[in-house]
Amino acid sequence: MTASDAAAYRHVNHFEEDFRDVVHRYTNGGRLVLFVDDLDRCTEDAAITVLDSLKLFLGEASCVFVLAMDQQVITEAAGRKAGSDEPDLVRGQQYLEKLIHFPYHLPGVPFEALYRQLQTKIRPPELAGSGELWELIQSAFGANPRRVRRFINGLNLTAATLELQQPPSVRRLLHAGVLLALRMLYPSFFLVLQEDPAIWFRFDEAEARKTQLGGRDETVAQENPGVRKLLADVSAHRAGFDFPPPPNEQEIRLLTEILTVTGGLPAAPEEQS
Structure with missing residues (x-):
């Protein structure tokens, strides 16, 4: 492993801890609320990358993420993570259930x-x-x-x-x-x-x-x-x-x-x- 690779690895490895400390100082011990809109308008790969990042790197920070999206679109995207042409909707739904703690479905506008x-x-x-x-x-x-x-x-x-x-x-x-x-x-x-x-x-x-x-x-x-x-x-x-x-x-x-x-x-x- 080169020195630059090692530095990059250390940066990623400490990112979660560093981000948690930054949020704590910024909010004075409170919570930071972030809104992520139009997630379903991203490409499938980009949408899942965003969700994976939230799950892997930001779990320890005192943050609340509000995700606005078409659940069906993201379920299908998550269900295609294995690389198959047809989405595994059960697996996609399970993926979202593990990530989203409080789902709220907005009613349609008459x-x-x-x-x-x-x-x-x-x-x-x-x-x-x-x-x-x-x-x-x-x-x-x-x-x-x-x-x-x-x-x-x-x-x-x-x-x-x-x-x-x-x-x-x-x-x-x-x-x-x-x-x-x-x-x-x-x-x-x-x-x-x-x-x-x-x-x-x-x-x-x-x-x-x-x-x-x-x-x-x-x-x-x-x-x-x-x-x-x-x-x-x-x-x-x-x-x-x-x-x-x-x-x-x-x-x-x-x-x-x-x-x-x-x-x-x-x-x-x-x-x-």
Whole structure:
């Protein structure tokens, strides 16, 4: 063992004791509370490395770790520690049970609560109470606060950009909202729409007539699962709502050009599920 290797070994060997002393001095004998958020957004290897570090090196320090994560995702990651393709969920659950002493499961956010909280955040006043807009939001994003806020921010910026020319109609704003949702959730379909604006009309007609898509449209639908349902949910043919029919090609080209600037980044893959 070289001198540098020996020094590194001594450092690791004494880290737990040194960290405990630092925490004791910093808190004057109290506890240090650390929040670790979005652990499930790390790669599986990185997430497990973090958890192993907490377990191995920080056990003696007077610390409380609050871990915010999707338990199912981390259970699967822990269940794959052995290197198998299929996770051992029992082993993964046992791993978390040994590490987490007080699990607390946050309830889901009802969409109605999200509506009450965010309704006033929509800048175009004529859209704030639109049943069609909120049906679009629920269909596209469910009750995910982060995604809904991102959508509303993008829609507000798009509306402000459109107002530079003239105040946009509710019809145009709803079209912009649908296109923004498509850009966020299905960026590859959004690119197809830019090249072939009439595809929206063809999807809408197929839904109205309850017929199958043909040729390239069927391929596009298969490559973008969920697009046809979203467009069906915001179709002018849907009973109980007053959605506008698909915009013409010129309108789609204008709105997609604006949304390329104002629409932000597409949602990450895990957010689209």
